[in-house]
């Protein structure tokens with residue numbers, strides 16, 4: 277087995293431990309190796325704290341002089357909340373630095389590796405690059421666009437329904453799929469749903485796993501139809517909620533919601549609804565780097581149509597519901613010509629519990 281890949285895999289695994297905790301920073305892992313032995317390990321644990329490289333150096337069991345550092349993201353070259361890691365690696369006299377990918381942060385973008393090379397350190401970039409880019413897909417989108425990475429997640433029956441014709445929807449997917457959804461909620465900064473889903477299902481939209489941070493609950497509601505007793509309006513200390521609305525919002529309702537501690541975002545309209553692109557830009561300015569979109573079907577279509585969706589995960593349960601009026605994951609008007617269909621690329625398919633899952637990225641070309 278390729279030794280560089282072996283150690284980089286370890287660095288990526290370490291990086292993964294930070295998922296959901298480093299926002300808006302990337303997840304990064306680092307492994308220090310001498311003569312085929314790992315002598316130090318570290319990962320970035322939280323924004324504002326030590327970078328992975330520094331944690332690995334601090335954990336080293338012997339001198340790192342002449343050793344190789346495997347790091348899942350190019351070492352930084354800029355003064356942020358912490359000094360440049362590249363300078364530290366030069367000072368510690370590393371012999372070789374292997375990075376999985378270049379840092380897409382415009383402040384770094386190759387300058388970290390360049391600095392190391394100029395100091396006479398052997399460098400290499402691109403080992404397990406695909407895996408590294410996938411691990412930091414949120415950071416990659418956010419640092420270059422300042423708008424959140426949007427992940428559409430839905431669960432449907434084998435015949436493509438998300439509820440029966442009478443509106444019953446709990447539970448279509450199996451327990452394993454639902455658990456995975458909760459893990460996702462724990463690593464996304466925000467979770468978004470439309471008011472129709474709130475009215476129909478009264479979901480909590482929290483992460484019900486141990487030690488997980490609740491995502492910001494984002495409800496899209498252009499006229500403020502949300503019932504004041506909805507579960508998403510409760511427990512604001514543990515899981516805050518923002519409602520994206522428009523100038524058509526009811527004044528009294530606005531006052532009532534504000535009094536409950538709910539933040540309202542006034543967003544311009546597009547076709548009579550909340551302009552989702554503007555909403556994403558607004559959320560970006562509030563530091564929300566990632567959004568898990570959990571429908572319902574009208575909002576899902578609007579999100580696709582406005583081009584804000586980056587990734588989609590579709591859980592398919594081995595049940596058949598039927599009913600011409602039973603809803604499917606994506607409603608709205610839909611496309612008219614097949615060649616206009618939204619297409620997934622880089623897809624992965626597999627089974628989870630008794631369900632089947634298909635996942636991919638929206639092809640924006």
Ligand code: AOF
Nearest residue numbers: 301302304320327328352356357358381
């Ligand atoms: C991290 N963790 O392990 C590495 C990062 O604001 P700062 O000083 O924490 O810098 C954040 C930037 O540093 C980040 O956008 C990325 O470009 C670079 N590398 N960041 O949070 C790390 N290696």
Ligand code: ZN
Nearest residue numbers: 327351352361
């Ligand atoms: Zn750094």
